[in-house]
Amino acid sequence: MTPTRDAILEHLQQMLRELASDWDLGEAITPDTLLFSQLGFQSLDIVVLGTALQERYEREMPFAELFANIGQRQVRDLSVGELAEFVKEHVGVSATP
Amino acid sequence: MGARVVVIGLDGATFSVLDPLMQAGVMPRLRDFVESGVRAELKSIVPALTPPAWTSLMTGRTPGRHGVFDFFRKDSPRSQHIRFQTSADIGCETLWTLADRAGLRSTVLNFPLTFPVPRIDGYVVAGGWMPWRQLRLGCHPPGLYDRLAALSGFNPRELAMDMTHEEKALEGCKQEEYDGWIDLHIRRERQWARVAAHLMCKDATDLVAVLFDGVDKLQHLCWRFIDPALEHGVTSDWERAIRDRCLDYFRELDAILAELIFLAGDEANIVVVSDHGFGSQIRTFFVNAWLEQRGYLGWVDGCASHVNDSQVLGMARLAKHVYELDWQRTKAYAPMPSGNGIHIVRADQDHPGGVTDAEYEAFRERLIGELVAVEDPVSGDRVVARVWKREEIFDGPYLELAPDLTLELTDGGLVSILGSEAVVQPRPHATGTHRPYGIFAARGPRFRRGVRVPALSILNVAPLVLYSLGLPVPSGLDGELPFETLREGTLLAHPVRYADQAEETVPHSVPAGPELSAEAEMEIMKRLRALGYVE
Known part of the structure; x- marks a missing residue:
């Protein structure tokens, strides 16, 4: 069954909460939390997080395209909610053309 | 137990x-x-x-x-x-x-x-x-x-x-x-x-x-x-x-x-x-700079990263070749300093300057001959000890992912992927490299x-x-x-x-998605550069 956006968001927040607890991050993880500026992610972290999400949802997702789109913004960052939305868009899509 | x-x-x-x-x-x-x-x-x-x-x-x-x-x-x-x-x-x-x-x-x-x-x-x-x-x-x-x-x-x-x-x-x-x-x-x-x-x-x-x-x-x-x-x-x-x-x-x-x-x-x-194992590396061979001098590689204007105080091999330039190289003029390049591999660009719609199938073998032989002739300008020693064609050292289902050529340098070292006026430079002191x-x-x-x-x-x-x-x-x-x-x-x-032969696992643990076109890939890489993601 295809997971809902809320279920994906909840999973993502829970995963990031667990990870952030290992860094002694004082802030709560919300849908508005920004990965680069607030969580201090670097490019390698994004690669690993993307790999983990692909494994979890058994689906290859165009993460490079996602981050390319962010690059066109004034504020080059990505929120937890946006990431959940991105995953939602692709978990329901057939993998093979 | x-x-x-x-x-x-x-x-x-x-x-x-x-x-x-x-x-x-x-x-x-x-x-x-x-x-x-x-x-x-x-x-x-x-x-x-x-x-x-x-x-x-x-x-x-x-x-x-x-x-x-x-x-x-x-x-x-x-x-x-x-x-x-x-x-x-x-x-x-x-x-x-x-x-x-x-x-x-x-x-x-x-x-x-x-x-x-x-x-x-x-x-x-x-x-x-x-x-x-x-x-x-x-x-x-x-x-x-x-x-x-x-x-x-x-x-x-x-x-x-x-x-x-x-x-x-x-x-x-x-x-x-x-x-x-x-x-x-x-x-x-x-x-x-x-x-x-x-x-x-x-x-x-x-x-x-x-x-x-x-x-x-x-x-x-x-x-x-x-x-x-x-x-x-x-x-x-x-x-x-x-x-x-x-x-x-x-x-x-x-x-x-x-x-x-x-x-x-x-x-x-x-x-x-x-x-x-390990041994000494005494010089640096700037392989992309050498390819440029031979007319096999072109940089986008102003894009070539050069050796400086903080980089010799170009570890921080990984993946940047995608937008730093002029693909209209590039026939061969080294994307990474780690494996001493040279990839040959194959001609297609997006790479008109690449090497056609008919030219491939002769081009590869020419590259090998020119590479083994590279000399250290100070000592006169050969810089490249040997060049392997990929099928000489690899076989199996992943052969096509391997570099077209793999170099063994005479000092056992790693190549640099950076730009440089001099294609061979001595190191101020010996560094360690693989053997x-x-x-x-x-x-x-x-x-x-x-x-x-x-x-x-x-x-x-x-x-x-x-x-x-x-x-x-x-x-x-x-x-x-x-x-x-x-x-x-x-x-x-x-x-x-x-x-009996071990059952092969599927190479990818997640289903493969649709492939992007070369044009789309290029556009994405340009945007990634703007983001600073491809660092």
Whole structure:
């Protein structure tokens, strides 16, 4: 069954909460939390997080395209909610053309 | 019952360094281990590089058959884009997946390409490119990270990868940073040892495999203080102090080995191995600059990154070739400094300046001939010892992902992918770089004692470990069981069993998505550059 956006968001927040607890991050993880500026992610972290999400949802997702789109913004960052939305868009899509 | 087999990896360890340290009393426990077991040099694969070499060791297969040629891999055979390798890129069984399928349990610590973690029965803490912020995701089974976090002194920042520290090994660092950098690696090895000891004491698995990578890092950066042949150059107080800190590292490593060997017990078969050896690099060959001078490569105006105080090889320029190179004018390029590989651009709609199928063979031959003629302008020595065509050193289903050409430099060094006016430059002092021959030492009930045997292949290790675990050796492996390491009577008591070729795993653990067009890929890379993501 295809997971809902809320279920994906909840999973993502829970995963990031667990990870952030290992860094002694004082802030709560919300849908508005920004990965680069607030969580201090670097490019390698994004690669690993993307790999983990692909494994979890058994689906290859165009993460490079996602981050390319962010690059066109004034504020080059990505929120937890946006990431959940991105995953939602692709978990329901057939993998093979 | 303790582990049946313990594999201790020392990344980049070489007897040319360890023998003098053992003789000088810096590593007395390793000396006792080596002298009371069987030892040999261990020939690596080509390229003698950490990801493909360890993958060959843990699969018993050559790169063309396991699919790992470098730290990064091309998206597809004709793509110019490269991406990080993951465990999903290993296209065959590993020691631990084979053990798992046979009902045995494994503990696997700090090996490259173990993320996403294999869901085996046992324990995995991913190594290689695992960033510290997400080390929890690299731990298996669930709950393991919390167990480890409760250990005294546990610090994920020091246990896992930090790119700013990693780059220093290859690109160098300021004089005042050496001491702290060496200390970091001493602390890191202690952390991995603590994790290994904890798991071995609390829940010993049939196979324990733990990798210590500080040897490689120290030898890259501190080779002139470590190599016995260069000891005469250690003259200043600072140089002597750094050499002493390097020796402290090896003393600490010796103590760690002693602890793990003790915990393994007398009934365990223990194998100490490295993925490649080490030697000096005395000059830098700027291969992309050379290709440019020959008219085979073009930079986008103003894009060529040049050698400077903080970069020699171009580790920080990885993946930037995609937008730094002018693909209308580029026929050949080196995307990475690590594997000494040159890729030939094949002509198509997006690469009109590339090499057509009809031209390919003649172009490759011409490149080889010109490369082996490159001379050091100071000494007149040849710079390139040998150039391999990919089919000369690789075969198997992943052949098309390999570089078209792989260089062996006469000083054994790595190429630089940066731009440069001079294509060959001497190094101000020798740095450490990989060599083909690493180490093998084994001790335990199945091994001969106190003997030295001729060099083994790194491909021999997987069948040896499987045999020592009591498992059948798959017939499809590229390496054979090294009978010369086994004690007399071992084969009679424990006959070798062979199994049909191991069932190939699917190379990708997730379904492949639709492929992007070359145009779309290029657009994405341009945008990634704007973001700073492709760094």
